[in-house]
Structure formats: C-alpha cells, structure tokens
Amino acid sequence: MIPTRETFGNIPPASILLFYLLTIISLAIFAHGVWRRFKLWRQGVSIDVEHLFRGGFKQVCARLKPGLLRLWTDALGQQRVRGRGLASLAHIWLFAGFMMLFLGTTMLEVDNIASWISKSLHFHQGTYYVIYEFTLDAFGLLFLAGCVMFVWRRTRRPPSLGHNAADWYVLISFLAIGITGYLVEALRIVWQQPEGIGAKCSFVGLWMAHWFSGLTEAGARSTHLVVWWVHSLLVFLFIATIPYTRLMHIILGPLNLFFAPAVLGRMKPITMEEVEQTERIGVAAIEHYDQQQLLSLDACMECGRCEEACPAFASGKPLSPKRVVQDLKGLMTANLSLVAPAAAAGAPGAKSFLRALHDETILAETLWACTACSACVQVCPVRIDQLTLITDLRRNRVGEGALSGTAATALRRMQASGNPWGLPPTERGNWAEGLRAPTVRENPNFEWLYWIGCAGAYDRRAQRVARAMVKLLNHAQVNFAILGREEKCTGDSARRLGEEFLFQELAQANIATLTKYKVRKILTHCPHGLNAFLKDYPQFGGHYEVVHHSQLLEQLIAAGRLKVPAAASGADAITYHDPCYLARVNRIHDAPRSVLSASTKDLREMGRRREKTFCCGAGGGRIWMEEDPKQRVSTLRAREALGTGAKTVAVSCPFCLTMMTDGIAAQSSTTRVLDIAEILADKLSLPD
Numbered sequence: 001m002i003p004t005r006e007t008f009g010n011i012p013p014a015s016i017l018l019f020y021l022l023t024i025i026s027l028a029i030f031a032h033g034v035w036r037r038f039k040l041w042r043q044g045v046s047i048d049v050e051h052l053f054r055g056g057f058k059q060v061c062a063r064l065k066p067g068l069l070r071l072w073t074d075a076l077g078q079q080r081v082r083g084r085g086l087a088s089l090a091h092i093w094l095f096a097g098f099m100m101l102f103l104g105t106t107m108l109e110v111d112n113i114a115s116w117i118s119k120s121l122h123f124h125q126g127t128y129y130v131i132y133e134f135t136l137d138a139f140g141l142l143f144l145a146g147c148v149m150f151v152w153r154r155t156r157r158p159p160s161l162g163h164n165a166a167d168w169y170v171l172i173s174f175l176a177i178g179i180t181g182y183l184v185e186a187l188r189i190v191w192q193q194p195e196g197i198g199a200k201c202s203f204v205g206l207w208m209a210h211w212f213s214g215l216t217e218a219g220a221r222s223t224h225l226v227v228w229w230v231h232s233l234l235v236f237l238f239i240a241t242i243p244y245t246r247l248m249h250i251i252l253g254p255l256n257l258f259f260a261p262a263v264l265g266r267m268k269p270i271t272m273e274e275v276e277q278t279e280r281i282g283v284a285a286i287e288h289y290d291q292q293q294l295l296s297l298d299a300c301m302e303c304g305r306c307e308e309a310c311p312a313f314a315s316g317k318p319l320s321p322k323r324v325v326q327d328l329k330g331l332m333t334a335n336l337s338l339v340a341p342a343a344a345a346g347a348p349g350a351k352s353f354l355r356a357l358h359d360e361t362i363l364a365e366t367l368w369a370c371t372a373c374s375a376c377v378q379v380c381p382v383r384i385d386q387l388t389l390i391t392d393l394r395r396n397r398v399g400e401g402a403l404s405g406t407a408a409t410a411l412r413r414m415q416a417s418g419n420p421w422g423l424p425p426t427e428r429g430n431w432a433e434g435l436r437a438p439t440v441r442e443n444p445n446f447e448w449l450y451w452i453g454c455a456g457a458y459d460r461r462a463q464r465v466a467r468a469m470v471k472l473l474n475h476a477q478v479n480f481a482i483l484g485r486e487e488k489c490t491g492d493s494a495r496r497l498g499e500e501f502l503f504q505e506l507a508q509a510n511i512a513t514l515t516k517y518k519v520r521k522i523l524t525h526c527p528h529g530l531n532a533f534l535k536d537y538p539q540f541g542g543h544y545e546v547v548h549h550s551q552l553l554e555q556l557i558a559a560g561r562l563k564v565p566a567a568a569s570g571a572d573a574i575t576y577h578d579p580c581y582l583a584r585v586n587r588i589h590d591a592p593r594s595v596l597s598a599s600t601k602d603l604r605e606m607g608r609r610r611e612k613t614f615c616c617g618a619g620g621g622r623i624w625m626e627e628d629p630k631q632r633v634s635t636l637r638a639r640e641a642l643g644t645g646a647k648t649v650a651v652s653c654p655f656c657l658t659m660m661t662d663g664i665a666a667q668s669s670t671t672r673v674l675d676i677a678e679i680l681a682d683k684l685s686l687p688d
C-alpha cells in the first residue's frame with residue numbers, strides 16, 4: 001500500500017466549505033491590519049522603489065542583489081539573531097519550525113488543488129509523503145522547543161526585553177497550534193490505521209496515538225473532527241492577529257532587511273534645493289521621516305539588543321535606542337492614524353491632541369546623548385537604523401538653532417577657523433617643529449598624503465601621536481607629505497552633530513585642496529577622518545585610497561621596512577581598545593593587533609572587542625560636550641581595560657586617546673594610555 005493521506009480526510013464537505021470561508025475572513029482581517037499600518041508609512045517622504053526595476057535585466061538584478069542577499073543571510077540564515085545563547089537558539093528553532101510548517105501547509109494545499117484538477121496530479125504520496133511527514137514532525141518539535149524556551153525567557157523577563165500581555169497570547173497560541181497539530185495527526189492515525197513506514201514517518205503522532213488506543217474508529221473520527229476544528233480556529237486567529245501583535249515582524253522584518261541602508265557609517269546628504277522645497281532641515285515632524293524609516297518603526301520587536309549595546313544607556317544617560325524607536329512608533333500611530341486625519345477633517349480641538357516630536361516625544365537630552373557609535377544598528381536583527389533616526393532629528397535641531405553650549409561653540413569655531421578649537425590655521429603645522437615632515441609644496445611627488453586631523457595638529461597629547469608617526473614614516477623611508485596650514489577639519493563631528501551644511505562646506509574645501517595637489521592615497525591615524533574619506537567624501541566627488549596608520553604600519557613591518565626587535569618575555573602587558581569607527585564601522589581590527597604583537601608578547605583582550613567593541617564616549621560630537629562625571633562612557637570602558645590587568649592601554653584614535661586617558665585617570669590608575677604609533681616608535685627607540 002502506497003503511504004498517503006487525504007488532505008481533508010474525515011472532514012465533511014460543509015466543514016471544508018466553512019474552513020475556506022474562515023480562511024478568507026482571517027486573511028482579510030490580516031490584510032486590513034497590514035493596510036492600516038501601510039497607510040501610516042505612506043505618509044512619510046516617498047522612497048523611489050520603482051528605480052529598482054528600471055533598466056535592463058542585468059541592472060535590475062544588480063540593484064536587487066544586495067537586498068536579496070540580506071534576506072538570504074539575515075532573514076533565512078538568521079545571521080543577526082545568532083550569538084545570544086539561549087535566546088538566539090530559541091529564535092532559530094522557532095523560526096525553522098515555523099518556516100517548515102508554513103511550507104508544509106502550503107504544499108499540502110498545492111497537492112489538494114492539484115488533486116481537484118486531476119487525481120493523477122496527486123503527489124502527496126509514496127517517498128515524498130514519508131519524507132514530508134517525517135520532516136514536519138521533526139520541525140514541529142523544534143517549533144515547540146523554541147516556544148517553551150521563549151516562555152521560560154519571558155518568565156525571567158530580562159530588563160531590556162519589551163513585554164506586554166499580547167506576547168503571552170502569541171506564545172500560548174503557538175504552543176496550542178503545535179500541540180493540537182500533533183493531536184490531529186495522532187487521531188488521524190487512530191482512525192486511518194496506516195501501516196509500516198506510512199505510520200512510522202509520523203513518529204510524534206504515532207507515539208501520541210497510544211494515548212487514544214481505547215477509542216473506537218467512530219470515536220476517533222468524531223474526536224479528530226473536533227480537534228481539527230480547534231486547531232484550524234487557532235490558526236485562523238493567529239493569521240488574523242499577526243498585524244496587531246509583535247508578530248508583525250514576521251512580515252516587516254524581511255521588508256526592512258530588503259530596503260534598509262546597509263552601510264554603517266554612511267549618512268545621506270541633504271541639498272539646499274531640498275531645504276528650499278520643504279522649508280525645513282532634517283526631521284521636524286514624524287511624517288518627515290521617509291517611508292522606509294516609518295516602516296522600520298513597526299518592524300521593531302522590542303528585543304532590547306540595541307539597548308544592551310548602547311554606551312549612552314549603559315552609562316545612565318536618558319537614551320535607549322529601543323525607546324527612541326518605540327516612542328517614534330507611538331507618535332506615528334497617534335499623530336498619523338488618529339489625530340492628524342481628525343485635524344484635517346476639521347474636528348474641533350483635534351489639533352491640540354497632536355503630540356510634538358521634539359522636546360515632547362524625543363527629549364533634547366536623549367538626542368544629544370548619542371555617540372553615533374553604530375552599536376545599535378549593528379546588533380538590530382532587522383537592521384533598524386536607530387542612528388539615522390537620531391541624526392535626522394539632530395539636523396533639524398541644529399537647523400533651528402536649538403543646539404547650545406560647548407558643542408555649538410565647537411561648530412562655530414569649525415566654521416570660522418576650520419578647526420573645533422578655534423585656533424589659527426597658521427598654527428596648524430606647528431606640531432611638526434623639528435621633524436622632517438614636508439608639505440605637499442615641498443614634496444610634490446609624495447606617495448602618501450598624511451592627514452593629521454585637528455586633534456593631531458592642535459591637541460598637545462595627540463600631537464605626540466603625529467610626531468611618532470612621522471618618525472616611523474621617515475625611518476621606513478616612506479615618501480609622504482602633509483597639507484600643513486591648508487588642511488581643514490574633515491567635518492565628521494559637524495556631520496554627526498547634525499550640521500550637514502557646515503560639513504559639506506568643509507568637505508568641499510578639503511576636496512578642492514586634495515584635487516589641487518593630485519592626492520590619490522591618504523594615510524590617517526584618525527578613524528573618524530578615515531570614515532569621512534571612505535564614506536562621506538565620495539558623495540561629493542572625493543575618491544581616494546585611504547588607509548589607517550595601523551594598516552600602513554602593519555605593511556611596513558611585514559615588508560621589513562620597520563624592523564622591530566623581538567619582544568622580551570615578561571615585558572608589560574598591553575590591552576587594545578578598538579575604536580568604533582575603525583573596528584565596527586570599517587572592520588579594521590587585525591592590523592592594530594598585528595602592530596602590537598610585534599611589540600609585546602602579552603596582548604590581552606577585553607570582553608567587548610573588534611566589531612563588538614564598546615565606545616569610549618567621544619563620537620557623534622560628544623567629545624565637544626560637557627559630561628556629568630557620573631555618566632561617563634569612558635569610565636565604563638576604562639574599568640573594562642583595567643580589568644585585563646594590562647599596564648598599557650593601546651588606542652588608535654585621537655578621540656579614544658583623550659577619553660581613555662580621562663577614564664583611566666578617574667580610576668586613579670597609573671596605567672598608561674598610548675597610541676599604537678607611540679608604542680612602536682618607542683620600541684624602535686626612534687630619536688625625536
């Protein structure tokens with residue numbers, strides 16, 4: 001006998017009819033729920049989806065490829081879900097089980113339709129049937145195991161995890177659907193009495209069938225019908241309620257993964273034409289976000305990963321990226337779906353219920369607490385870009401003149417003097433006094449343009465890094481030059497603070513200078529400068545080969561141009577702090593370690609390292625802001641560094657140098673903080 005079963009075996013025709021009617025009703029409620037939210041996203045600034053499909057086949061494929069790859073790795077491969085122990089395992093199991101059950105149900109319906117057309121098209125039989133039933137039973141167990149683990153997790157409720165009563169409904173209905181599914185199978189086995197492999201392939205149902213061994217065939221059939229209905233009704237309820245619960249992320253997660261910007265550290269430019277057209281800069285009201293950003297708010301399932309990764313939150317500042325997303329979502333729902341339509345229809349008093357975005361929904365202290373470290377964006381399983389949500393708001397505040405204090409002063413100084421200290425450009429080259437550091441005029445045939453940056457040029461401590469680097473370059477006979485007084489701030493801080501047009505002004509001035517001297521290759525010891533040249537400047541026509549000093553030093557050591565004496569055993573231990581804009585945003589973390597390994601045999605790692613590094617607190621323009629000593633991010637990172645027992649903390653960013661020095665000093669520790677270039681120059685005993 002060929003192993004098989006009827007899709008609607010034991011189900012009377014009237015029940016089948018009702019089943020399809022309820023399927024249509026539940027799908028209609030589902031579609032209504034999605035449409036309700038879609039109407040909200042549509043009120044955002046239009047995104048050009050059509051451009052994806054313009055042009056020839058090859059062009060369309062090239063445009064779709066990144067989004068499809070993200071779906072493959074992040075949605076199907078669950079890549080971003082991994083790495084969180086039991087929570088990750090629970091999600092992966094539940095997801096795998098859910099997908100397989102969904103696919104299985106779809107295939108069952110395909111077979112059913114095929115069989116209606118012609119009995120000869122029936123394929124749910126034989127080997128296919130055996131594999132199908134076995135696979136679905138196995139994945140059903142995974143699905144249930146995932147649910148149980150999630151129930152356990154919710155009872156423990158980690159503080160970062162969002163929770164509401166509907167979450168229990170979701171988990172309990174999942175469990176009920178899974179269990180009743182197996183019961184239906186068990187009762188079908190009791191009345192159908194399949195034999196051999198046809199029974200064994202449904203191994204869970206077969207095992208459960210023993211519970212009903214006392215039933216007659218008629219009893220098994222009537223119980224089967226009742227449980228089948230319970231199971232079906234639970235599924236209908238589940239489908240209908242997807243858009244009204246956290247389960248909405250099943251649909252919006254993949255959608256956001258497809259459309260989300262994929263590159264960390266890249267910001268979208270704004271143009272004067274845009275400002276003239278819209279009469280605003282940045283986001284002043286919720287509908288000024290674009291449609292993808294509004295959709296992303298609904299994709300958040302409050303997993304809390306971003307909050308756990310956020311240095312501002314960890315240091316006690318009033319910023320949680322999860323809260324920002326949820327508050328914006330609340331505002332979108334309130335303002336766009338309830339109040340705005342009423343106000344537009346002229347309902348009396350409706351306007352007074354509209355909630356403000358700035359200072360009411362998102363407070364100024366929340367907005368300015370962000371260090372732009374990108375940790376939240378990196379860990380979000382559905383690639384919500386919390387950082388851009390924040391910087392878009394900052395752009396508006398700066399445009400409205402709402403930024404005051406030390407950060408505003410730094411911006412004014414950048415505008416007036418081309419550096420945040422407001423020091424004269426004529427003093428920009430003073431740091432190199434007594435060193436052989438030719439300018440581009442003095443050495444027009446240079447290979448590398450060494451970009452010094454504002455800190456390297458004006459900050460006394462960071463000047464020592466630039467001097468060490470110049471000594472190393474000369475020792476290795478690298479053909480380099482500097483811009484001297486012609487260099488200006490890259491504008492990184494200005495852009496991340498929200499002062500887009502000041503950034504553009506600085507970028508264009510620098511690009512003009514770099515073009516004038518035919519610069520192709522840039523070396524910098526500042527990860528923020530590196531990111532600006534790699535991700536910001538190309539938007540304005542500045543394309544260069546850019547390396548961080550750790551990368552060039554690594555190459556020079558490997559080529560034997562810097563001969564580092566073997567590290568003595570018993571030498572002081574060093575720990576390395578990865579800067580966010582180097583390790584996380586630009587994925588450069590091996591090179592600095594390789595340079596340090598040439599200098600010490602005892603390189604100690606902190607728990608949070610490489611791409612998962614923890615911020616020093618300086619990015620996003622925070623370095624220019626006053627900070628409550630009790631809320632310093634640098635204190636947290638310094639404690640982590642000191643926890644390794646190392647006597648030296650190595651850095652590779654002038655901002656990290658300042659912050660880590662302050663953080664270590666606050667711990668009353670004598671541990672030194674040095675840049676990798678200083679450590680290497682010291683090791684080579686290079687004279688000043």
Ligand code: SF4
Pocket residue numbers: 306309310311312313319320321369370371372373374375376377386387
């Ligand atoms: S970018 Fe960093 S500081 Fe800003 S919200 Fe995200 S994690 Fe927090």
Ligand code: SF4
Pocket residue numbers: 299300301302303304305306307321322325379380381382383384386
């Ligand atoms: S924004 Fe992303 S990481 Fe943060 S809670 Fe929502 S889904 Fe999780």
